[in-house]
Amino acid sequence: MRALKAYCRSPAALIGTAILMAVVVMGVGATFFYPNDPLGLAGRPLQWPGANPRFPLGTDPSGRDIAAQLFHGARVSLLIGFVATSIAVMIGIAIGALSGFYGGVTDTALMRVTEAFQTLPNFLLLLVLVAVFGSTIETVTIAIGLVSWPPVARLTRAEFLTLRTRDFVQACRVQGLSDLHLIVREVLPNALPPVIVYASVVMAVAILLESALAFLQLSDPNVPSWGNLIGLGRNVLRTEWYVSAIPGVAILLTILGVSLVGQGLNDALNPRLAASR
Amino acid sequence: MRVLRLALRRLAASLPTLVLILVGLFLLLQLAPGDTVDALMAQMGGGDQALAEELRRFYGLDVGIAAQLGRYLMRLVTLDLGFSSIYGKPVATVILERLPATLLLMVSALSFAFFFGLVLGVVAARRVNKWPDTLISTLGLVFYATPSFWFGLMAIVLFSVYLQWLPAGGFGDITQNLTGIAAVLDIARYLVLPTLTLGLIFLAIYLRIMRASMLEVLSLDFVRTARAKGLSETRVVARHVLRNAMLPMVTLIGLQAGTMLGGSVVVESVFALPGLGRLAYESVVQRDLNTLLGIAFISAVLVICINFLVDILYARLDPRISAES
Numbered sequence: 001m002r003a004l005k006a007y008c009r010s011p012a013a014l015i016g017t018a019i020l021m022a023v024v025v026m027g028v029g030a031t032f033f034y035p036n037d038p039l040g041l042a043g044r045p046l047q048w049p050g051a052n053p054r055f056p057l058g059t060d061p062s063g064r065d066i067a068a069q070l071f072h073g074a075r076v077s078l079l080i081g082f083v084a085t086s087i088a089v090m091i092g093i094a095i096g097a098l099s100g101f102y103g104g105v106t107d108t109a110l111m112r113v114t115e116a117f118q119t120l121p122n123f124l125l126l127l128v129l130v131a132v133f134g135s136t137i138e139t140v141t142i143a144i145g146l147v148s149w150p151p152v153a154r155l156t157r158a159e160f161l162t163l164r165t166r167d168f169v170q171a172c173r174v175q176g177l178s179d180l181h182l183i184v185r186e187v188l189p190n191a192l193p194p195v196i197v198y199a200s201v202v203m204a205v206a207i208l209l210e211s212a213l214a215f216l217q218l219s220d221p222n223v224p225s226w227g228n229l230i231g232l233g234r235n236v237l238r239t240e241w242y243v244s245a246i247p248g249v250a251i252l253l254t255i256l257g258v259s260l261v262g263q264g265l266n267d268a269l270n271p272r273l274a275a276s277r
Numbered sequence: 278m279r280v281l282r283l284a285l286r287r288l289a290a291s292l293p294t295l296v297l298i299l300v301g302l303f304l305l306l307q308l309a310p311g312d313t314v315d316a317l318m319a320q321m322g323g324g325d326q327a328l329a330e331e332l333r334r335f336y337g338l339d340v341g342i343a344a345q346l347g348r349y350l351m352r353l354v355t356l357d358l359g360f361s362s363i364y365g366k367p368v369a370t371v372i373l374e375r376l377p378a379t380l381l382l383m384v385s386a387l388s389f390a391f392f393f394g395l396v397l398g399v400v401a402a403r404r405v406n407k408w409p410d411t412l413i414s415t416l417g418l419v420f421y422a423t424p425s426f427w428f429g430l431m432a433i434v435l436f437s438v439y440l441q442w443l444p445a446g447g448f449g450d451i452t453q454n455l456t457g458i459a460a461v462l463d464i465a466r467y468l469v470l471p472t473l474t475l476g477l478i479f480l481a482i483y484l485r486i487m488r489a490s491m492l493e494v495l496s497l498d499f500v501r502t503a504r505a506k507g508l509s510e511t512r513v514v515a516r517h518v519l520r521n522a523m524l525p526m527v528t529l530i531g532l533q534a535g536t537m538l539g540g541s542v543v544v545e546s547v548f549a550l551p552g553l554g555r556l557a558y559e560s561v562v563q564r565d566l567n568t569l570l571g572i573a574f575i576s577a578v579l580v581i582c583i584n585f586l587v588d589i590l591y592a593r594l595d596p597r598i599s600a601e602s
Binding site (some may be wrong): 112113115116118119120121122123124125126127128129130131132133134204208211212215216218227230233234237238241244245248251252253254255256259260 | 291293294295297298301302305306308309310418419421422423424425426427428430431433434438532535536537538539540542543546557558561562564566569572573576577580581
């Protein structure tokens with residue numbers, strides 16, 4: 001309750017929530033606002049925004065409605081961001097929890113793997129994964145999740161390292177509770193707040209990674225994606241730059257919303273930090 | 278000397294990581310549909326089974342995966358990364374041709390982000406919660422949210438198409454034979470937009486970290502002592518606070534070396550720079566898996582080297598590190 005109140009007092013958090021809600025409404029209502037296929041031919045290609053009242057944001061080089069692609073793209077971006085973040089957070093928590101709880105050889109082995117993932121540039125690993133498994137929307141989402149978990153694992157491990165020696169954990173241990181119970185029911189709930197805050201960073205990066213991949217035309221070409229549209233607009237950049245400009249603003253606002261919400265959560269959940277700001 | 282030994286020990290500890298990466302990637306690439314020979318045959322316009330088998334023997338693809346992996350690792354020791362069938366050259370040569378552009382881009386983007394991140398972070402921290410702080414922090418948030426490739430495209434529209442101040446892409450003017458200072462200045466002109474594009478997100482991160490750690494250090498006791506001695510505020514910041522507040526930023530350089538290399542893939546594609554990142558993109562499109570594996574290896578080595586340098590720099594900034602060991 002106190003955290004919620006603190007969250008609502010921060011103007012940045014409220015602006016972020018408003019932006020994010022708007023994007024969610026765009027994504028959820030996409031089929032309602034634009035029931036036709038957003039990748040289908042809608043009118044004469046390359047009409048400037050405002051030139052034709054039927055297309056308030058204009059049309060792209062293939063004569064498709066940019067506004068429709070923007071709405072349907074919101075759904076794709078949010079979905080990819082959410083699913084990829086869930087995958088990354090789950091892998092990260094599992095590895096971080098095991099590593100931090102057991103320590104010793106388990107810790108060394110798991111941290112070696114984490115280090116390997118962190119040493120290899122994640123966009124490069126993403127390229128390798130896409131080259132190997134192809135670029136459908138499912139493989140791209142899973143691939144983004146697979147390259148994003150190491151920071152989550154490190155954070156979870158650090159939390160577990162400090163929590164596992166606390167008295168309440170020792171008390172549970174004396175009662176003969178199983179390791180699984182200790183990890184999942186006792187330590188994890190206490191370790192979760194910073195991980196949840198960090199999930200907002202993971203989500204922002206996931207959306208950026210997908211749009212960069214789509215911009216390079218290495219993501220699924222059969223879904224309306226903001227990055228895809230920016231990539232298409234590149235060919236007509238010198239004259240019809242609005243094709244690339246509009247979806248970029250959408251990405252920028254979405255990432256801004258996610259970051260502001262994350263910052264708000266952080267301030268609300270770590271009051272000591274918020275006070276020093 | 279002690280610092281160097283410490284850093285070298287960290288360097289040695291990263292060797293198993295490197296082997297892990299190589300083995301993992303090698304096995305991963307075995308899952309890819311089609312091998313080098315398939316790609317090569319497709320390029321030649323097809324061929325019969327006998328030719329395919331002969332080519333497989335020539336490229337050493339006729340033995341088991343374990344044997345191939347063993348051979349690959351053995352050759353790596355002599356820095357032989359295999360042969361790129363697409364470019365018709367050894368992979369090591371192809372990569373070496375592309376490395377300078379990427380290194381130049383990374384160094385300039387890092388310097389840009391580090392310098393301006395530092396300055397803006399210090400200014401924001403000294404005017405905390407006043408308008409310069411609000412302005413800088415907001416700018417930081419917006420920069421952080423800007424997709425680099427989109428910023429690059431918009432910069433091209435503004436600076437190359439409309440204002441015509443800077444070239445839209447490429448790496449030096451090839452129509453004139455420039456030498457000496459003129460050639461350096463020419464390449465610098467081509468690097469301005471890519472540097473800004475790649476450095477923007479890191480600038481945002483650095484200024485945020487710098488602001489936070491400045492505020493943290495400014496509240497410590499030794500700063501109060503320095504002020505009590507009667508030092509001016511500028512001197513307190515320059516001599517006492519800055520060096521301590523820079524430590525988290527230096528750590529971040531090492532942590533984000535990989536992210537920056539990944540970012541250069543996109544930036545080099547936007548500005549048609551002949552660098553490692555663009556090579557990675559091309560080898561994905563052309564299914565040149567040997568080259569892709571080589572780039573991944575070199576990138577990992579690069580990240581490890583950067584971390585080695587960061588370790589040394591960190592120890593120089595923070596004398597406690599070398600005293601502890």
